Amino acid sequence: MNRLKPAQAGTLESNDIMITVAPGAQASGVVIELESIVLAQYGEAIRQTIAAVINRQNVTDIYVKAVDRGALDCTIQARTLAALDRAGAILQKELI
Amino acid sequence: MELRRSMLFLPGNNPGMLQNGGVFEADAIILDLEDAVAPQEKDAARWLIAQSLKTVDYGLSEKVVRINPLDTYARQDIIAIVPCRPDTLLIPKVEKPEDIKDVSQLVAAAETPGQTPVKLIALLETPCGIAEAYRIARADKRVVALAFGAEDYTAALGAKRTKEGAEIFNARSIVVNSAAAAGIQSIDTPFTDVNDREGLLADTELAKQLGFKGKLAINPRQIEDIHKVFNPTEQEIDWAERIIKAIRKAEGEGSGVASLDGKMVDAPIVARAERILYLGRLLGLAEED
Secondary structure, three states: OOOOOOEEEOOOOOOOEEEEEEEOOOOOOEEEEEEEOOHHHHHHHHHHHHHHHHHHOOOOOEEEEEEEOOOOHHHHHHHHHHHHHHHOOOOOHHHO | OOOOOEEEEEEOOOHHHHHHHHHHOOOEEEEEOOOOOOHHHHHHHHHHHHHHHHHOOOOOOEEEEEOOOOOOOHHHHHHHHHHHOOOEEEEOOOOOHHHHHHHHHHHHHHOOOOOOOOEEEEEEOOHHHHHOHHHHHOOOOOEEEEEEOHHHHHHHHOOOOOOOOHHHHHHHHHHHHHHHHHOOEEEEOOOOOOOOHHHHHHHHHHHHHHOOOEEEEOOHHHHHHHHHHHOOOHHHHHHHHHHHHHHHHHHHOOOOOEEEOOEEEOHHHHHHHHHHHHHHHHOOOOOOO
16 A cells, blocks of 8 residues: 555644654555654654554555654554544544 | 533643543543634544543543534544544534434444443534523433533624623523423533633632533633532531431421421422432532431
8 A cells, every 4th residue: 555645643742743654665664763752761662653553554665754742652543543544544444 | 410510621632631631630521623623633633532532541530522513524523433432422503403413313323332322412602502402402312411602602692701791691591491491411601711710710609500510611720619619518518418307307297398497398499408418429528328
C-alpha cells in the first residue's frame, strides 16, 4: 500500500506529538525518525507504538517524522491514526 | 438517579486535558468535539477522544462526549465515538424532538453487541429549543437530562448577557420545569468568568434555587464551588431526617400527614426530604437509614 499522500496530525504542545507521514521508497519498510524530550527513556517504546499502529493498517514503505512533547501511548496512537487517515491509508474498522 | 452536580468541559483536541480529566473529581467530564475544536481538526480530535475513552481512567466521572450538531459532523462523530463506550452523548443545539430521535437511531446503529445503551443529554441553546423543551425531554428513552446553554441563546434573542441573568430567567425556568415534568434532570448553563468566584457561587445558588440538579463547568477550578452549593447542607440533612422521623411516627399511628415545628408535613415535603437524604447518603454526608 503505497498510495499515501504526505499528511500531518498533532501539535507541538506539551503532552502531544506531531506525526508527519510521507510515502517511503519502495521496499524501505517503515522508517521512523523520532525527536523527543524523553528520547533516552522512552524512545524505543514510542517507536514501537507508532510502528504497531502502522503495521495494523498493513501500511508499508512509509516515512514517519515524529516530534514528541511527552505524549502518552493513547495520544501517540491517536495522532498516528489521524495522520494515516489524512494520508489516505485505509483504516481497519475495528480500530475505530 | 445519577449525580450530575458538575459537568466539566475538556477540549477534545488537547491531550494534556483529556488525559488528566479523571483527577478533577467532576461528576461528569465532557470531552468536547464541538466548540472547542476547529473544523479542520475535527477528525484528529475524534481519534484522540476515541483512544482516550478506551485507555484513560476517568475514575467515577461519567464519560460524556459533546458531539457536533446534526447538520455538521454528528454522523461521523457518532460512528467513531459510540463503539468506544462513552456513558453519554451531549447533543448541541437541539431544537425539536426529531433531532433527538435522529441521534438515537444513529447511536443504536453504532452500538456494539452487548454495549450498555448510550444515554443522551439535550443541550438547549436556541429559542426554538427552549420552546420545544418538554417534547425534547420526552423524545426518547435515552434522554436523561436537559442542559441549558445561555450564550448562544441570548445571542439569538438579541439580549445582552449579564452576570445577574435576568435575560435567561424565563428560559432557565422552562428547562427546569420541562425536565421535571419528563422525570429527568436539568443542568444549568456554565458561568463563564472563571476568575469571579463570588459570581459563580451566586449563580450556582440561583440555579439550585430554581431547581437545577447540576451545572456545566468550563474550568476545573469551578468544580469545588459548584459541589459546595449543590451538596445538601448539615441543616438540610438534619431537617430531612426529622421530617422522615415525623412521617414514620404518623404512619405508625395510621395517618399520612404529620406535623413538625408547627408545619404540616405531607407527601411533597417528604419527597424533598427523601431526595436530600438520598443525595446526602450518596455523598457520605448523611447516615445510612
